[in-house]
Amino acid sequence: MQIGIYGSGTTASAAITIKKILDDAEIESFVITSKSKSRLVDCILVLGGDKGVRNYFHRSFDSTTPVLGISEGEASGFLAQIDLREFSSHVKILKKQNYTVEEVPRIGVKIDGKNVYPVLNDVAVFSSRSAMLMEHTLRVNDEEVWHDNSDGIIVSTPIGSSAYSMSAGGPMLFPDSGVFEIIxxxxxxxxxxxxxVSNTSSIQISDISARLHCEVVLDGLDRYKVTNTVECTQFLPPAKIIRLKKNSTAISALAKKVHLAEELLSMPPSSKLLLKTLEYEGALTQKDLANKTLLPDRTVRLALSHLLKKGYVKKESLN
Incomplete structure (x- = not known):
């Protein structure tokens, strides 16, 4: 068995820990870098939690190799199912390949006729300045659905339905639903x-305009300027995600989303802002958080204390 370890943006110690555990289990492995030559592997371990898995698939159009997402925080996500601390207890299952592989749908995106990377969660189109209306026309399979003035529009996969689209009033979808949602x-x-709509639909957002320029936000990470049109279609093949745990059914995933939604609703606004900032930006110091959120130092300190207590974030020592 041959396993690749991918850890863009993560600490080197995490990749070393994973490799040592695999070596002890007599499993051949190597760390994937930008200079790595293409090699056939049975699976790829991706560090960095859900964000790490999204980053991996943004950079790789190869979906033939299944991916196991590993979180380095206190809790696993929807794409990264297990935590680094519990990885050693799952190595035997991994070695025997006694796991299921879930096919996660992706959205292929064209901005003004140019292809960009496919997304796992959502495509959002907004004015470049918040609280400014954006005008657009929505067409599905070449038929006009509406001409709208709004803050923006979101196209989401089932996995992404528990993220941005949910906060905008969209429904939560079962992970194995063959649909996309538009909000x-x-x-x-x-x-x-x-x-x-069916995930085989062609979704076109055109005639996009605002007082300032508009932007397309992919998976909450990267922003691209758009002049007129965004096209969204199903991207094939889907991403392949390894599920080691038996409780990773569609129903248990939906229950987890409901629980997460309840916790987020009861969370102070400052804590929500910090959590979202850390999700998008990765590890930051307290000073960095204050600069990026423009919150007072005392508010940042209290919000971090709340997130640490709840286990949403963890402290890391600076070397």
Whole structure:
């Protein structure tokens, strides 16, 4: 068995820990770097939690090799199912390949006719400045659905339905649903409601305009300027995610999303802002968080204390 270890943006110690555990189990492995030559492997271990898994698939169009996401924090996510601390207890299952592989749908994206990387969660189109209306036309399979004035529009996969789209009023979807959802964010027309379409549909957002330029946000990470049109279609093949745990059914994933939503609703706004900032930016110091969020130092300190107590974040020593 041959395993690749991918850890872009993560600490080198985590990759070393993983490799030692695999060596002890007599499993051949190597750390993937930008200079690594293409090699056939049985699976790829991706460090960095959900964000790490998204980054991996953004950089790799190869979906033939299944990926096991590993979180380095206190809790696992939806794409990264296990934590670094518990990895050693799952090595035998990995070695015997006694696991299931879930096919996670992706959205292929074209911005003004140019292909960009496919996304796992969502495609969001907004004005470059918040609280400024954006005008657009939505077409599905070449038929006009609406012409709208709103804060923006989101196209989401089932995995992404528990992220940005949920906070904008979209429904939570079962992970194995063969659909995408479309949400108009704070439309001036109160009849606008989330739309569910087949994942084989062609979704076109055109005639995009605002007082300033508009942007496309992919998986909450990268921003691209858009002049007129964004096209969203199913990207094949889907991403392949390894599931080692038996309780990773669609129903248990949905229950986890409901629990997460309840916790987020009860969380102080400052804690939500810090959590979202850390999710998008990765590890930051307290000073960095204050600079990026523009919150007072005392507010940042209290919010961090709350997140640490709840286990949403962890401290890391600076070497």
């Amino acid at each position: 108009s964010v704070n439309s001036l027309d109160i009849t606008r409601r989330p739309i569910i």
